[in-house]
């Protein structure tokens with residue numbers, strides 16, 4: 053049941069987008085997110101939509117798979133939509149009991165709703181087309197200039213690498229403990245929220261214990277393999293920018309220019 | 319022959335809270351390990367085997383006495399990385415010693431830590447994966463592999479550091495019989511290639527394949543010698559709550575019934591062959 057979470061998943065492939073340098077993709081995503089907040093009206097969204105459609109088309113990630121990522125945050129979208137719709141003052145369109153929907157409210161709700169959906173799709177696209185391990189390497193490389201200012205870039209990346217490695221192990225462990233508890237009559241699925249939360253305690257305690265044991269064993273194993281932080285380390289797969297990364301960079305600048313222009317001109 | 323490891327009067331105590339006495343896990347052990355040898359260490363749970371192993375590659379430092387690897391004192395922290403590179407270690411739990419979510423990246427972890435140049439790392443990773451027969455799986459995620467395969471990846475990760483000695487702390491304890499056989503085969507192959515092997519195990523059949531067996535109890539070495547010699551002390555071994563290899567047990571019983579069996583038969587294969595020849 054825990055395995056159903058798809059957010060942050062990787063969709064294996066070998067498309068042009070998949071093969072781009074992780075650093076470019078991270079910066080692209082960052083620019084994209086900022087751009088969403090620079091957009092003034094629905095015309096701007098058309099530019100975003102076309103860009104997204106192009107990237108998704110080239111990446112060959114099925115649309116269904118991408119939309120599945122929206123499911124967990126569906127409630128949040130509905131919530132923002134409703135709040136915006138009812139809480140904005142302006143010319144009333146119609147009234148539902150004590151609630152009034154205004155023209156501005158409807159506009160805002162749709163505008164914000166679209167922004168949120170684009171935000172989720174865009175950022176989940178990053179993880180869909182980038183191997184997690186490349187993502188951590190990319191983040192390490194991008195953050196490393198700030199290492200001298202005290203930012204622990206290598207440590208952060210190592211933490212993410214280890215988290216990626218052990219999430220499946222811990223999920224397996226959770227499954228095992230759950231089954232063992234269920235065999236002894238534990239019930240994780242019925243009752244109200246309080247009861248369900250309570251039934252999680254006998255699950256979390258052994259899980260924490262095993263997480264600590266794993267951490268202890270792993271630290272020992274890493275030390276035995278001469279791990280001493282990032283300072284002496286080399287990497288087997290260095291990251292090198294290729295021509296297509298330049299092209300992607302150019303496209304990004306073009307996109308950014310377009311968004312900035314619409315903000316200033318229209 | 320030259321000694322790759324020398325342990326002089328090693329004592330190791332785990333400190334506990336202030337009021338409590340420290341636990342003396344290793345008590346006055348002196349040993350020398352010959353270069354290129356294959357030593358098995360057996361002993362029941364809590365007899366200090368793991369503690370001894372961790373003292374060899376400086377994961378733990380002696381409370382008193384000293385440990386030398388290639389003549390380097392493990393207490394000398396300027397030589398720490400050289401010692402850990404020369405004496406690699408494989409642990410019991412196959413899940414808890416792999417670092418990366420991609421097999422080949424995990425094998426590269428050790429050489430990367432040693433600061434080796436990328437092209438050379440690539441070569442070493444490929445070589446190591448070939449030598450544990452896991453090259454085909456190099457792009458996979460460890461959690462999709464069997465226990466035996468994970469343990470072979472852990473071994474590959476150690477041999478990619480080009481160690482002279484590998485210490486394996488119960489590497490087969492959590493594996494099924496098939497995985498156990500795979501791992502033993504790799505260990506024996508590495509030994510044939512000249513790497514010194516120290517294998518901690520509680521499977522007597524595995525110990526019988528070594529060329530030296532050390533039996534520990536309560537932090538001390540109680541028996542030490544060639545397997546055929548050590549397993550002759552069958553009563554003493556049983557009094558330590560340990561088994562002897564099946565072939566040794568069988569030979570002992572046959573001898574009691576007046577059948578003469580040579581003393582050097584300790585593995586099941588040897589015994590089967592002997593019986594097949596003799597009673598044809």
Ligand SMILES: Nc1ncnc2c1ncn2[C@@H]1O[C@H](COP(=O)(O)OP(=O)(O)O)[C@@H](O)[C@H]1O
Nearest residue numbers: 332341343361362363364365366367368369370
């Ligand atoms: N981290 C530790 N802290 C305190 N005592 C320990 C620790 N690890 C092991 N011991 C104790 O040291 C003794 C030897 O343990 P160990 O070397 O793990 O034995 P073995 O590997 O033969 O089972 C045991 O009595 C054990 O309880």
Ligand SMILES: [Mg+2]
Nearest residue numbers: 367368487488
């Ligand atoms: Mg042990």
